[in-house]
Structure formats: structure tokens, C-alpha cells
Amino acid sequence: MTDTTSIDRAPGGATGAGPGLRIGTAPDSWGVWFPDDPAQVPWDRFLDEAAAAGYSWIELGPYGYLPTDPHRLADELGSRGLQLCAGTVFTGFHKGDDQWQRAWDQALQVAGLVSQLGAEHLVVIPDLWRSDATGEALESRTLDDAQWAKLAAGHDRLGRALWEEFGIRQQFHSHADSHVGTTREVLRFLDETDPRYTNLCLDTGHFAYYGGDSLGLVRERPDRIGYLHLKQVDPTRLFDVLKNDVSWADAAAEGIMVEPPGGVPELGPVIEAVAAIDPEIFAIVEQDMYGCHVDAPFPIASRTREHIFACTHLARVR
Known part of the structure; x- marks a missing residue:
């Protein structure tokens, strides 16, 4: 697949219209962060419960959690x-050229x-500047101009290679x-990357974590929204987390991402704004629940799906 002109479609890859966004879920909403962790929900139980909760679309989650044989x-x-809507990889292009092989090995x-x-x-x-396992600071929390340039160039190279080799679209997740x-960092990233190869997985919870307005971003950069992660952050605790410089690892373990409608932003208006851009974009419920009891995710996932379909008419199962 070498005709890169064909990638000049809507960032979600639309091939037809529908009544609303396709709503799915992910292993993250069952507390799955690692391929193998005995405390996590077993993969077959996740699949059973995702289907029982009413979802038709799922993400792969960490590679190796679900079976990796395509036929199985x-x-x-x-x-x-x-059905499967996406996979996930991790990158650190700002660190230098040696990061390409690491990223491409995952992509393969x-x-x-x-x-x-x-x-x-x-x-x-x-990659996070602070470990999501221990909370330890690993590097500076900001990038200089040279690192920004490496970050942008690396993602554009990856996005082009993914499209040419697999017909896959890269969706960058702040x-x-x-x-x-x-918001400033996300906008700079979009300004420095090529929309043919790099667009945004707008995670409503992570964007709101730093005060971002998801609805405003959708309206300002509609051409760069290619994928959605639906989650909410607890606004009553967020400023304490930021003021006290609590690590993401600790904040997530303490439940900073909460079950809708207990947090922000409201999901209905975001879904409706994105559906107006492209009804083929996926909206995947992805509530960070690592460390939860194995019996906790299913009822939350079921209630979250019910909430989404009750708060907007622009949501669909398939």
C-alpha cells in the first residue's frame, strides 16, 4: 500500500455515515495495564463481561493479554x-533516533x-516523564525545542509507515x-505534526486532568480528531492532586478517574460534536481502574454504557 494520497480522508477513516459514534470498551476499564498480572481480570472473563455489558467493539489492550494468534x-x-477496533503501543521519540526501532518492533x-x-x-x-509504576521522576517534565522536533518527526514517520505497511492510522494519546x-502542549503537538500521518486520540479524562476543555478542542481542531477515549476525572480531588504533585500512578490508584456521571467532562456533548465531524470515529470507554478488585469492573462498565446511551442519541453499538 504505497498510494499515500488515499490517506487524505477524514481523520477517523470514514467510509460511510451512521446515526452516531460507535461506542466500545477496553481492557483498561477492567483494570488491565499489563500483559500478565495475576491480580488482573483473566482475559476470557474480560471478553465475557465486555459482551455481557452490551459492547460490540473492544481494544486489544497490552499486547499479550488477549491471545496473539490471529485465528484464535x-x-x-x-x-x-x-470486534477489534484498535491496538496500543508506547513511544519515546523525544529521546533520540534509537527510539525508532523500539517503536517499530511494537508496531510490527x-x-x-x-x-x-x-x-x-x-x-x-x-513515554511518561514519571514512572506509572513507582511514581519516580525519570526525566524533566518538559521538552526543549530540539526534543519537540524529534517527537513530532518520530510520530510522523511512524504514522506514515503504519499506513503504508498495514493501512493503520496512528492516533496519538496525550x-x-x-x-x-x-492544552498548550497538545496544540503544539498538532501544529508540529502532519495531519496525513498523525492525529489525536482525544482522551477526555486525561485532557481534563490538566484543565483541558475537550469540547473546545473538538471545535478548534475538528480535522485532527481521529479517535476518542471516554472517561471522566474527579474535579473535587483534581486540584489536590496537582497542588501536591501527586504522581499519575498514585492518582490512578486512588481512583482519580471516576464512573460517569460523577466527573468531568460531560460525555454527551463531546460525542455529539465528534459525531458531527465523522460518524465513523470510535468512542471507547477507557476508565483507568488498575488495581481494582476483579468483581468491580463489570457493573461499572454496564452502568457506563447505559449512561452514555441515555445522555445522547448519537451513540450506537455497531
Whole structure:
């Protein structure tokens, strides 16, 4: 696939209209952060419960959590009426040219798998400046101009390669405790990257973590919204987290991301604004719940789906 002119479509990859955004979920909403952790929900239980909660679309989650044989994974999904919408990789392009091989090795695994199951998106999360496991500071929390240039160039290179090799679109995910988190940083990232190869997975919770206005961003940069993660942050605790410089690892463990409608932003208006851009964009519920009891996620996932479909008519299952 070498005709890069074909990528000049809507950032979500629209091929037709629909009544609203496709609502899905992710292993993260079941507390899954790692491929193998005995405290996490087993993968087959996650699939059973995602289907029982009423979702049809799921993300892959950390590579190795779900089966990596494409035929087996297709069978497991198909038997439950589930489809795969995206995979996830992690990058650190601001650190230098040696980060390319690390990113591409992940892409070969993840994009190579999800593309065989029909997924068209790869959510790309930048390395955090502070460890999401220990809260330890690993590097400066801001980038200089040279690092910004390396970051942008690396993502454009990755986005082009993903499209040419797999027909997969890169969706960049700003994140708490990463170098791209505030509104100013997200806008700078968009300004320095090529919309043909790099667009935004707008995570409503992580963007609100630093005071970002998701609805405002959708209105300001509609051409750069390619994918959504739906979550809410607890506004009653957020300023304490920021004032006391609490790490993302600790804030997440303490439940800073909360079940809707207990947080911000309101999800209905964001869904409706994005549906007006492109009704083929995915909106994936992704509530950070790592460390939760294995019985906690299913009822929350069920109630969250019910809330979303009650607060907007521009949501659909498939």
C-alpha cells in the first residue's frame, strides 16, 4: 500500500455515515495495564463481561493479554459477538533516533495482529516523564525545542509507515505525567505534526486532568480528531492532586478517574460534536481502574454504557 494520497480522508477513516459514534470498551476499564498480572481480570472473563455489558467493539489492550494468534483471537471474539477496533503501543521519540526501532518492533507485533482482524487504528501513548509504576521522576517534565522536533518527526514517520505497511492510522494519546498533556502542549503537538500521518486520540479524562476543555478542542481542531477515549476525572480531588504533585500512578490508584456521571467532562456533548465531524470515529470507554478488585469492573462498565446511551442519541453499538 504505497498510494499515500488515499490517506487524505477524514481523520477517523470514514467510509460511510451512521446515526452516531460507535461506542466500545477496553481492557483498561477492567483494570488491565499489563500483559500478565495475576491480580488482573483473566482475559476470557474480560471478553465475557465486555459482551455481557452490551459492547460490540473492544481494544486489544497490552499486547499479550488477549491471545496473539490471529485465528484464535478471531474465534474468541466472534463467539462473543465482539470486534477489534484498535491496538496500543508506547513511544519515546523525544529521546533520540534509537527510539525508532523500539517503536517499530511494537508496531510490527500490534499492528500486524490487529490489522488481520480488521482494526484500522493504533493508539500511541508517549513515554511518561514519571514512572506509572513507582511514581519516580525519570526525566524533566518538559521538552526543549530540539526534543519537540524529534517527537513530532518520530510520530510522523511512524504514522506514515503504519499506513503504508498495514493501512493503520496512528492516533496519538496525550497523557497525565507525559510531556504532552496540557492544552498548550497538545496544540503544539498538532501544529508540529502532519495531519496525513498523525492525529489525536482525544482522551477526555486525561485532557481534563490538566484543565483541558475537550469540547473546545473538538471545535478548534475538528480535522485532527481521529479517535476518542471516554472517561471522566474527579474535579473535587483534581486540584489536590496537582497542588501536591501527586504522581499519575498514585492518582490512578486512588481512583482519580471516576464512573460517569460523577466527573468531568460531560460525555454527551463531546460525542455529539465528534459525531458531527465523522460518524465513523470510535468512542471507547477507557476508565483507568488498575488495581481494582476483579468483581468491580463489570457493573461499572454496564452502568457506563447505559449512561452514555441515555445522555445522547448519537451513540450506537455497531
